[in-house]
Amino acid sequence: xxxxxxxxxxxxxxxxxxxxxxxxxxxxxxxxxxxxxxxxxxxxxxxxxxxxxxxxxxxxxxxxxxxxxxxxxxxxxxxxxxxxxxxxxxxxxxxxxxxxxxxxxxxxxxxxxx
Amino acid sequence: xxxxxxxxxxxxxxxxxxxxxxxxxxxxxxxxxxxxxxxxxxxxxxxxxxxxxxxxxxxxxxxxxxxxxxxxxxxxxxxxxxxxxxxxxxxxxxxxxxxxxxxxxxxxx
Numbered sequence: 001x002x003x004x005x006x007x008x009x010x011x012x013x014x015x016x017x018x019x020x021x022x023x024x025x026x027x028x029x030x031x032x033x034x035x036x037x038x039x040x041x042x043x044x045x046x047x048x049x050x051x052x053x054x055x056x057x058x059x060x061x062x063x064x065x066x067x068x069x070x071x072x073x074x075x076x077x078x079x080x081x082x083x084x085x086x087x088x089x090x091x092x093x094x095x096x097x098x099x100x101x102x103x104x105x106x107x108x109x110x111x112x113x114x
Numbered sequence: 115x116x117x118x119x120x121x122x123x124x125x126x127x128x129x130x131x132x133x134x135x136x137x138x139x140x141x142x143x144x145x146x147x148x149x150x151x152x153x154x155x156x157x158x159x160x161x162x163x164x165x166x167x168x169x170x171x172x173x174x175x176x177x178x179x180x181x182x183x184x185x186x187x188x189x190x191x192x193x194x195x196x197x198x199x200x201x202x203x204x205x206x207x208x209x210x211x212x213x214x215x216x217x218x219x220x221x222x223x
Binding site for chain 1: 152159210
């Protein structure tokens with residue numbers, strides 16, 4: 001019944017590897033996001049997709065590439081992982097209607113690069 | 115550049131105390147102000163505020179928005195140990211939420 005689900009929940013990998021995190025939402029929302037939360041708990045947007053189209057691409061290294069096969073899925077692929085990529089990555093979704101965006105978050109993917 | 119600033123960054127109080135968490139924002143095409151509570155995992159939604167001066171309440175939690183001063187507060191009365199968490203404030207712009215750095219609240223028994 002999970003509204004926004006992401007896998008894997010925990011990932012430990014070596015520097016230089018390539019890894020992917022998958023995200024799916026069953027809320028029927030049009031917009032999906034990837035946020036990165038660093039060790040100081042600061043949540044920062046990375047990407048946003050609306051109906052499979054990229055609408056926000058913050059200053060993120062090219063090693064990060066999102067892919068949205070349909071509006072219910074937004075995956076994040078990371079190439080050549082670096083130590084500084086260690087963080088919690090949250091997928092989220094919202095329905096962009098009304099006066100504001102209430103965003104619903106997945107449970108996070110804890111990425112540790114060693 | 116859009117910015118959301120929360121204060122204090124950290125707060126430790128005793129059970130039963132009342133706390134006030136602050137959030138100031140500068141967000142382009144501002145639409146609403148949201149509060150989230152984050153314990154160990156995903157942030158969970160608390161409030162969305164769109165109008166100035168109208169208090170929203172949920173149990174012991176309440177929040178209000180001042181669109182003139184670009185400011186919001188979150189009040190928690192009669193705090194309990196279960197209120198210990200990071201509280202995140204976010205300003206909603208045209209297409210995204212901009213988060214503050216959070217206030218880490220610790221309630222001691």
